[in-house]
Structures are given as C-alpha cells and as structure tokens.
Amino acid sequence: xxxxxxxxxxxxxxxxxxxxxxxxxxxxxxxxxxxxxxxxxxxxxxxxxxxxxxxxxxxxxxxxxxxxxxxxxxxxxxxxxxxxxxxxxxxxxx
Numbered sequence: 499x500x501x502x503x504x505x506x507x508x509x510x511x512x513x514x515x516x517x518x519x520x521x522x523x524x525x526x527x528x529x530x531x532x533x534x535x536x537x538x539x540x541x542x543x544x545x546x547x548x549x550x551x552x553x554x555x556x557x558x559x560x561x562x563x564x565x566x567x568x569x570x571x572x573x574x575x576x577x578x579x580x581x582x583x584x585x586x587x588x589x590x591x592x
Contacts, residue, residue, distance in 0.1 A: 519552060519562075527551070529590035530561055533583045540581040549575070550590065564590065 518524045530551040534540055549561035552574065559577040 516552065519550065525591065527564075527590050529564070529588045530559065531586045531588070532559075532577060533586075534581055535583045538581040538583075540577055541575075544575055544577060548590070551587065559585065 515524065519527060528551045530549050531546060532540075532544055532549075534542075534545045544561075548564060550564050552560040552562060554560070557579045559579070559582070560574060561577065562572050562574050565572075
C-alpha cells in the first residue's frame with residue numbers, strides 16, 4: 499500500500515514539474531546545448547543553442563527553448579542520441 503501511495507505522489511509531482519517547466523514557471527532547470535555529428539540529419543537550428551532538457555529517454559532528448567512567459571503551444575524538439583556528437587548540460591536559472 500505504501501509503495502502504491504509513493505508512486506501516485508511521485509507521478510503527481512512529476513507531472514506538475516513538467517507542466518511548470520514547459521510553462522516557464524520552474525525557476526531552476528537543466529539546460530542543454532548540442533553539438534551535432536557531421537553527418538547528422540537533425541535540423542541545424544538546434545546546434546549550439548541553449549534548450550531546457552525535459553527528459554532523456556530511450557535514446558532521445560526531449561527539449562524546449564527557454565522562455566520567461568506562459569506559452570499555450572510550446573515548441574518541443576526530440577533529438578536522437580545518434581545525431582549528437584556532444585551534449586553539454588548546465589544549470590539554468592530563469
């Protein structure tokens with residue numbers, strides 16, 4: 499029973515944090531900057547620009563451009579690890 503309750507709480511706060519992250523309400527986030535491989539097919543607009551890391555899962559980075567305001571339709575990019583030569587993570591305060 500305790501394990502079920504813990505999972506429900508973790509799910510709730512995880513979802514709340516994700517919504518606040520995308521809406522620009524999260525004060526401290528993890529920033530990410532990509533250097534793409536030379537033969538990468540990823541869009542060049544993501545190279546060497548700062549993004550907010552939402553999650554890295556199953557070989558993909560889910561990122562969004564940083565913003566200070568609420569966005570009704572946030573732009574989210576999914577970048578495959580296969581396209582990335584280097585990913586630099588950093589602490590980003592907003």
